[in-house]
Amino acid sequence: MDHEPSGPIASLMRELGKLPGIGPKTAERLTHHLLAAPRGRVYALADALRAIKDSIRQCRQCCQPTENELCDICSDPRRDGSVICVVEQPRDVAALERTATYRGLYHVLHGRLAPLDNIGPEQLTIDRLVQRLRAGGVQEVIMATNPTLEGDGTALYLSSLLAPMGVRVTRLARGLPSGSGLEFANSQMLVDALEGRRSF
Amino acid sequence: MDHEPSGPIASLMRELGKLPGIGPKTAERLTHHLLAAPRGRVYALADALRAIKDSIRQCRQCCQPTENELCDICSDPRRDGSVICVVEQPRDVAALERTATYRGLYHVLHGRLAPLDNIGPEQLTIDRLVQRLRAGGVQEVIMATNPTLEGDGTALYLSSLLAPMGVRVTRLARGLPSGSGLEFANSQMLVDALEGRRSF
Numbered sequence: 001m002d003h004e005p006s007g008p009i010a011s012l013m014r015e016l017g018k019l020p021g022i023g024p025k026t027a028e029r030l031t032h033h034l035l036a037a038p039r040g041r042v043y044a045l046a047d048a049l050r051a052i053k054d055s056i057r058q059c060r061q062c063c064q065p066t067e068n069e070l071c072d073i074c075s076d077p078r079r080d081g082s083v084i085c086v087v088e089q090p091r092d093v094a095a096l097e098r099t100a101t102y103r104g105l106y107h108v109l110h111g112r113l114a115p116l117d118n119i120g121p122e123q124l125t126i127d128r129l130v131q132r133l134r135a136g137g138v139q140e141v142i143m144a145t146n147p148t149l150e151g152d153g154t155a156l157y158l159s160s161l162l163a164p165m166g167v168r169v170t171r172l173a174r175g176l177p178s179g180s181g182l183e184f185a186n187s188q189m190l191v192d193a194l195e196g197r198r199s200f
Numbered sequence: 201m202d203h204e205p206s207g208p209i210a211s212l213m214r215e216l217g218k219l220p221g222i223g224p225k226t227a228e229r230l231t232h233h234l235l236a237a238p239r240g241r242v243y244a245l246a247d248a249l250r251a252i253k254d255s256i257r258q259c260r261q262c263c264q265p266t267e268n269e270l271c272d273i274c275s276d277p278r279r280d281g282s283v284i285c286v287v288e289q290p291r292d293v294a295a296l297e298r299t300a301t302y303r304g305l306y307h308v309l310h311g312r313l314a315p316l317d318n319i320g321p322e323q324l325t326i327d328r329l330v331q332r333l334r335a336g337g338v339q340e341v342i343m344a345t346n347p348t349l350e351g352d353g354t355a356l357y358l359s360s361l362l363a364p365m366g367v368r369v370t371r372l373a374r375g376l377p378s379g380s381g382l383e384f385a386n387s388q389m390l391v392d393a394l395e396g397r398r399s400f
Contacts (some may be wrong), residue, residue: 008251052207
């Protein structure tokens with residue numbers, strides 16, 4: 001008989017191993033850490049996990065996860081409601097918020113168009129975005145989908161859908177990543193940087 | 201106002217960020233993954249976490265985590281009860297079991313002597329190891345503490361404690377790590393390899 005850890009330990013390793021970036025070795029290390037951790041800390045983690053499923057829903061307006069009907073951003077009167085930044089995922093909102101530069105609102109698509117994976121417009125929150133524009137007051141929609149084939153395709157689809165609605169549709173700039181060097185840039189970055197060049 | 205994710209999301213990031221090897225970035229990525237994951241999977245993880253605290257205790261004999269009074273290894277009649285391998289942590293048992301080479305029993309110290317951290321013999325499961333030897337039937341105790349200063353110190357302390365009990369005390373071999381090259385070995389590995397050299 002090969003010794004395998006009994007029930008609950010094996011279950012925890014298996015569940016941890018399903019998380020992205022956590023392989024069997026890391027799952028084992030984390031499990032042993034948690035076995036030795038104070039009961040209160042492990043309970044706190046278990047409770048936090050249940051809480052995100054029990055008390056988090058999508059913001060009625062921008063579709064990002066929130067505890068309330070409207071998220072903190074949509075309910076903040078100091079945000080500029082005339083601009084909507086469209087992103088693929090909630091984590092993209094977090095990344096943009098960290099810049100403390102953008103003062104408009106967001107719209108989270110919860111994915112991108114991916115015909116090969118059978119993800120079409122109806123799988124995303126595009127209907128709700130269209131409703132927001134119909135409700136009026138929006139002057140600009142910034143496409144902030146990922147700079148990938150599918151992200152670009154999604155932005156292109158949306159821009160042709162939204163353009164007839166009398167709203168300005170823009171997209172994030174492409175170019176060299178700040179802080180890096182030319183030698184590390186791939187061809188597409190250099191092409192973007194050349195095409196998007198600006199006068200001093 | 202800087203936007204911070206509201207209550208439960210921030211809690212989960214904080215709790216995940218307390219795990220070893222999981223920094224703020226990874227905690228954020230995992231949280232967003234779990235927000236999008238099916239409710240059942242997140243519940244399964246939460247339940248597995250609670251279960252290791254609710255239903256796991258230490259094996260009465262070898263002190264490794266188990267659901268039962270005796271762990272799977274101690275209760276397996278095919279294991280050789282005359283040999284006990286002493287390790288620091290439960291994960292060391294798992295590592296040794298993966299080799300499918302050792303057929304004796306284990307004893308988990310749950311740490312190593314570390315005077316600087318105020319960890320003395322009474323913080324480890326040394327009493328229980330002595331009791332096992334007093335109960336008789338043990339012929340050999342293999343020291344498999346980590347090849348570190350504190351692990352070696354613990355093994356030395358134990359060997360002087362156990363030697364008068366009429367039991368053979370051995371320790372794991374030191375030498376070159378299989379699969380590596382001489383050029384990558386540090387001086388201590390080479391010293392160990394020379395001192396432990398064997399005839400063909």
